[in-house]
Amino acid sequence: MAEGGPAWVAADWGTSHLRLWLMDAGGAVLRRIDAPCGMSRLERDGYEPALLALLEGVLPAQGHLPVICCGMAGAAQGWCEAPYREVPCPAAAAEGAVEPELEDPRLRVRILPGLCQKAPADVMRGEETQIAGVLLGSPDFDGVVCLPGTHTKWADVRNGEVAGFKTFMTGELFDLLPRHSILRHSAAGADWDEAAFEEAVAQALSVPHALMAGLFGLRAEAILNKASAGTCRARLSGLLIGSELAAARALWGGRPVKLVGEHKLAALYQKALVQAGGAAENLDSEITTLNGLRAAYRALEEQTS
Amino acid sequence: MAEGGPAWVAADWGTSHLRLWLMDAGGAVLRRIDAPCGMSRLERDGYEPALLALLEGVLPAQGHLPVICCGMAGAAQGWCEAPYREVPCPAAAAEGAVEPELEDPRLRVRILPGLCQKAPADVMRGEETQIAGVLLGSPDFDGVVCLPGTHTKWADVRNGEVAGFKTFMTGELFDLLPRHSILRHSAAGADWDEAAFEEAVAQALSVPHALMAGLFGLRAEAILNKASAGTCRARLSGLLIGSELAAARALWGGRPVKLVGEHKLAALYQKALVQAGGAAENLDSEITTLNGLRAAYRALEEQTS
Incomplete structure (x- = not known):
């Protein structure tokens, strides 16, 4: 790894945009990158080149740079499908992460799954990571997490789990x-x-x-x-x-x-x-997303170490 | 007037389309013309040429051809503004008709006004003529006329008047x-x-x-x-x-x-x-529109004769 380079990369890959945060080993943000290459503008084989182009200057000479990614990259029409986990379940999103096959050995990408609810039918991708970020700071929270946006989500959180949600x-x-x-x-x-x-x-x-x-x-x-x-x-x-x-x-x-x-x-x-x-x-919102990705990174590193 | 030519023209000038019916003196339809030249595609000075182009073959050698028009041609952004009549008032739309100034003496156009309601604020243009058409067949109707469409109207009809409406x-x-x-x-x-x-x-x-x-x-x-x-x-x-x-x-x-x-x-x-x-x-719907335009034509002819 280049001296002073990132230890890992946090990524929120949405429908219209990709946001990357280059993180140091202590979990601090070294740099933030915004790019208009969301899922709606990419074919399946466009994700790795898009990521490489944005990270080219910080890729390690040896080993690989871990990328932890939430959002639409895990959709069926995205990069590599990360099947929904069904509620009730913990928000923490490391479980069920998928790893797309890459051409370049300098990257290792893990994509976090979204949540689904069977009845009434509902889905989320990305917000589960934000909910996990909320719970990182308030693990005993019993209440509702509301995530206003294009598709606003209301999540019923109790006993450290997402009990249900509505979009x-x-x-x-x-x-x-x-x-x-x-x-x-x-x-x-x-x-x-x-x-x-x-x-x-x-x-x-x-x-x-x-x-x-x-x-x-x-x-x-x-x-x-x-x-x-x-x-x-x-x-x-x-x-x-x-x-x-x-x-x-x-x-x-x-x-x-x-x-x-x-x-x-x-x-x-x-x-x-x-x-x-x-x-x-x-x-x-940004702190919450990052906290969720930090929690996922920590859990995935523990699994692989 | 050309032998067998129309005695008058019924017109429904909407946002996207213009529909014309060439009518004989007895109120029967000789021909129907549909054209995609609605209000949204015309500047103010484009209405007369559009109408002339469609009616060229049936214009009289002497005198003029009356055109009775309902709909968006009477809007503030239309051909010639026909100010809304305020409910409660009769649906019959001859009252308040406006006459745009024309270049060509072979046409005489009357545009019927729409209806407005002050509180709750609401407006209609064209549907009032259909309601008048309904009342032509059922002058004592006490009930609701519902006109489903892009903007569905519900009109409360009683005592031969439109008492109120909702879009x-x-x-x-x-x-x-x-x-x-x-x-x-x-x-x-x-x-x-x-x-x-x-x-x-x-x-x-x-x-x-x-x-x-x-x-x-x-x-x-x-x-x-x-x-x-x-x-x-x-x-x-x-x-x-x-x-x-x-x-x-x-x-x-x-x-x-x-x-x-x-x-x-x-x-x-x-x-x-x-x-x-x-x-x-x-x-x-077509019969109802035509009945409303027939009633307006009759009332306007009585005023001018």
């Missing part, structure tokens, strides 16, 4: 509707009206079916009452997140919630949860 | 989600599983928040249980239509419903309404 397409709807639906005329852009967000959350929490009944109203408010794009956009977000909270209340009601997601989005969920009578703590 | 984006969601969301991997194509549709309608009618909670499950069912594209697609439709019916129950519960829409879609709504304990009659 909502809220983030994807918030991305799609202002781009592809009639709301593109009323809710595009990046403006934001915080009061409109809070009102819409309250409406979604108190009125059943507020989302279905309210979507076209966003457009009509813009036509008839000149509601601004920022107001429409914040109302749409509030209707979506409020409806998600109403639908997920059986999971989080009366329990502590730990939120792990991009900062602004997690703050919206936290605010809405408080409006709904819940309580949530925000955790840093 | 749902159900059709647009059903179009968007299998094309642009993660469901494109599971619900694309045209296959259909009728039993899955019925189950999903039942679920949406009985479980609050079934839509929000169920969307990602369609994808997970495909991954874990190899649910077919036809099953996912029919479930998505059932979740959407069932959720719409649940959200609109205050409108249609205990009242007769007349459905006006594309045949297959109207049949799905009818089936779902029966499942939900309602009763609906299906009316032919």
Whole structure:
């Protein structure tokens, strides 16, 4: 290994992006690399070259560099399928890791499996590693881990295990509707009206079916009452997140919630949860992912040593 | 007027398409013309040339050919704005018709206004003419006219007036989600599983928040249980239509419903309404539109004669 080079590499290989962290032997981050080579842009034989290109300068002259990878690289359409582990089971993701065959002997890659739930059918890939990261700091946590994002996950965590979970397409709807639906005329852009967000959350929490009944109203408010794009956009977000909270209340009601997601989005969920009578703590998403990958690396090294 | 030429032209100028019907003096259809020149593809000065190109062969040597037009041609972004009439008001759409200035003296165009509702904010353009068409055959109808489509409208009709209405984006969601969301991997194509549709309608009618909670499950069912594209697609439709019916129950519960829409879609709504304990009659959409335009033509001719 080059002096000062990484001891191992933590990797989060998502649908659209790959994030790498070069780690030293003590678990500190030497460097972070972001690349737009997610699963959706790669063929199966494109993963190893993509990784080699990004790590070329830090590959060891002798031996190999371990890469611990969570996310979509383990999907059936990814690099090497890591079959889902079925809940209830520990979040810790080293068990069931798969190792793709590589051309280059200077790399050794392990891909962590996701979780599945048979009924109601649900799947996750990557978030299980974040949940393991949460539990690294709070091994006795009994509550809910909510991971807001394109597909927001709510995981019921008890006895050190993931007992069950539920996915909502809220983030994807918030991305799609202002781009592809009639709301593109009323809710595009990046403006934001915080009061409109809070009102819409309250409406979604108190009125059943507020989302279905309210979507076209966003457009009509813009036509008839000149509601601004920022107001429409914040109302749409509030209707979506409020409806998600109403639908997920059986999971989080009366329990502590730990939120792990991009900062602004997690703050919206936290605010809405408080409006709904819940309580949530925000955790840093990157630290949590890294903690989960650190735990997996440690467990895999113990297996092989 | 050329011998055997039309006495007037009925026009439905929508967002994506223009439909014209050449009418004889007795109100019979001589010919139907479909053209892909909807509002979304035209600048303001493109409407007259588009119409002239389609009607060139039937324009009169002397006098003018009346064109009665409903739909998006009257929108603020359309040809000539026909300001919304506010409910409660009669559906009959001749009142408030606007006349764009034309270059060619052989045409005389009247554009019928849509309806608006101030609170909750809602708008329609074109459907008011179909409602007027329904009332032409049933002037004393007291009930609900449901117009399924991209933006499904539910109109509360009583005392010969539209008392109020509500729009749902159900059709647009059903179009968007299998094309642009993660469901494109599971619900694309045209296959259909009728039993899955019925189950999903039942679920949406009985479980609050079934839509929000169920969307990602369609994808997970495909991954874990190899649910077919036809099953996912029919479930998505059932979740959407069932959720719409649940959200609109205050409108249609205990009242007769007349459905006006594309045949297959109207049949799905009818089936779902029966499942939900309602009763609906299906009316032919084209006949209904034409009846509304006939009524408007008659009223406008009386005004000008």
